[in-house]
Amino acid sequence: MWPPPMCLQFLKLSVSKFKYYYNVADTRHAQHIDKGNEDGLFISCVSSSSNMWALIMDAGTGFTSQVYELSLSFLHKEWIMEQWEKNYYISAIAGANNGSSLVVMSKGTQYLQQSYKVSDSFPFKWINKKWKEGFYVTSIATAGSLDYLAPFCDD
Numbered sequence: 001m002w003p004p005p006m007c008l009q010f011l012k013l014s015v016s017k018f019k020y021y022y023n024v025a026d027t028r029h030a031q032h033i034d035k036g037n038e039d040g041l042f043i044s045c046v047s048s049s050s051n052m053w054a055l056i057m058d059a060g061t062g063f064t065s066q067v068y069e070l071s072l073s074f075l076h077k078e079w080i081m082e083q084w085e086k087n088y089y090i091s092a093i094a095g096a097n098n099g100s101s102l103v104v105m106s107k108g109t110q111y112l113q114q115s116y117k118v119s120d121s122f123p124f125k126w127i128n129k130k131w132k133e134g135f136y137v138t139s140i141a142t143a144g145s146l147d148y149l150a151p152f153c154d155d
Contacts (some may be wrong), residue, residue, distance in 0.1 A: 017039070017040070017041065017058065017059040018041065018044075018056065018057060018058035018059065018060075019036055019039070019041060019056075019057045019058075020054070020055065020056050020057070021053075021054065021055045021057075022052075022053075022054040022055075023052045023054075024052060024053040024054070024055060025052060025053075026051075026053075026070060026100070029053055029055065029070060029102070032055060033055065033057070033068065036055075036057035037066075040059055041057035041058055041059055042057060042058070042059075042061045042063040042066050042106065043055055043056070043057050043061075043066060043068065043091070043092055043104045043106075044056050044057065044058050044060075044061050044091075044092065045092055046092045046093065046094040046102050046104060047094045048094045048095060048096040048097075048102070050097065051096045051097050051098050051100075053094070053096075053102060061091075061106070061108070062108050062109075063091065063106040063107065063108040063109065064106075064107045064108035065088070065106065065107040065108065066088075066091070066104060066105070066106045066107070067083060067088055067104075067105050067106075068102065068103065068104045068105070069102070069103050070100065070101075070102050071100060071101050071102075071103070072099070072100050073099065073100070073101075074095055074099050074100070074101050074118060074143040074144065075093075075101050075103065075116070075118055076101075076103070079103075080103065080105070080116075083105045084114065087107060088105035088106060088107055089105060089106060089107075089109045089111040089114050090103060090104070090105050090114055090116070090138075090139065091104050091105060091106040091109055092104040092139070093139050093141045094141050095141045095142050095143025095144070096143055097143075097144065098143075098144070099143050099144040100143065101141070101143050111138075113135075115130060115135060
């Protein structure tokens with residue numbers, strides 16, 4: 001079954017300050033993010049379950065600025081392209097069962113270039129093509145029946 005129902009990865013970091021929010025409704029995510037930003041925190045991870053959001057925010061991301069969009073459709077392409085032009089890169093993404101997505105884009109990442117693909121089936125060939133071009137998979141998310149990938153190139 002893809003994706004697995006719940007997958008968590010932990011890294012041992014020396015993070016001095018962090019917050020997490022869970023069971024956050026669409027209408028309440030902005031207030032939690034704004035409060036974290038006031039405290040000097042940036043979003044490091046997002047997830048969704050049953051159309052509710054989870055947010056992890058911490059002071060150890062290295063990000064210098066961040067923008068986000070909760071879109072009722074899966075991945076608002078025009079918004080992502082506008083942010084790339086401003087040198088923001090996708091740093092976190094999640095999709096919900098209802099097809100909406102939360103995309104977080106940051107400055108201060110190590111990324112130089114990004115590419116993504118939306119597909120109704122897992123895009124094995126596209127991933128292999130991007131690997132050969134020097135890209136690496138940094139994120140995978142689903143919303144409804146769609147898959148998302150955000151590889152980056154470090155050359």
